[in-house]
Amino acid sequence: MEHEDPRNGESSHRSSKKSKIASRFISESEIRDQFSHHQPGVARINNGSFGSCPGSVLAAQRQWQLQFLRQPDNFYFNTLRNGIMASRKIIKDLINADHVDEVSLVDNATTAAAIVLQQIGRSFAEGKYEKNDTVLMLHCAFQAVKKSIQAYVTRAGGSVTEVVRDGEEEGVRDKDGVITGYARISHQIYNTLEDYEKFRDAINRLVEDGTTCKMLSVE
Numbered sequence: 001m002e003h004e005d006p007r008n009g010e011s012s013h014r015s016s017k018k019s020k021i022a023s024r025f026i027s028e029s030e031i032r033d034q035f036s037h038h039q040p041g042v043a044r045i046n047n048g049s050f051g052s053c054p055g056s057v058l059a060a061q062r063q064w065q066l067q068f069l070r071q072p073d074n075f076y077f078n079t080l081r082n083g084i085m086a087s088r089k090i091i092k093d094l095i096n097a098d099h100v101d102e103v104s105l106v107d108n109a110t111t112a113a114a115i116v117l118q119q120i121g122r123s124f125a126e127g128k129y130e131k132n133d134t135v136l137m138l139h140c141a142f143q144a145v146k147k148s149i150q151a152y153v154t155r156a157g158g159s160v161t162e163v164v165r166d167g168e169e170e171g172v173r174d175k176d177g178v179i180t181g182y183a184r185i186s187h188q189i190y191n192t193l194e195d196y197e198k199f200r201d202a203i204n205r206l207v208e209d210g211t212t213c214k215m216l217s218v219e
Contacts, residue, residue: 113145117152124156131157138163 026034034054053061064083068075088103097103106112123129135153137146139162146162153160 109142110144110148113142113148117148121152121156124153124158129156129158133158135160136163137161 034056035052037055037058038052067079084105085100087105088100091097091105092100092103095103104112104115106115120129120135124131124133135149135158137149137160141149150160
């Protein structure tokens, strides 16, 4: 790095030593304890946008808040930056990145996309990309990201082409073009393992039986 900021814990020394990460699987009783604050009897189908955080995460968040409130200036200059760097190093090992410089912590995927798109917009303005250059975008991209790409690229004078991967459409539509079914299953969202397995087995049965939307009764 050309300009390193020691307050960020940045260093040109590249250590090959990896952080130790617990590999033990969490037990069902521990899962119940972690989500004891969640409303019983409710199993969320989508926790991608919002969901119930584990109790240990909420406790850690509270501790960080208290550290900030005790001495905001000291926290910002001497604690927060080092804490962020420690998190980046752990994530680097989890995703097998070559260096911590490849890891950046942001609010969410939409924020990350906006940062990248701002750089693309500047590249158009600086002449690195030319007018009418095309950006390829997979059709399965998150809708908010799609809209951001359209806004940044077209405003800069470029165009966007949405690409469907080979065989992707056939997996969710029948020969008449009717959507046969789609389910996004996340193990973590269920209060119990049994809830997850019931839903998983039900979806598998529909697939095995060849059930399509046309076969479902409409009342």
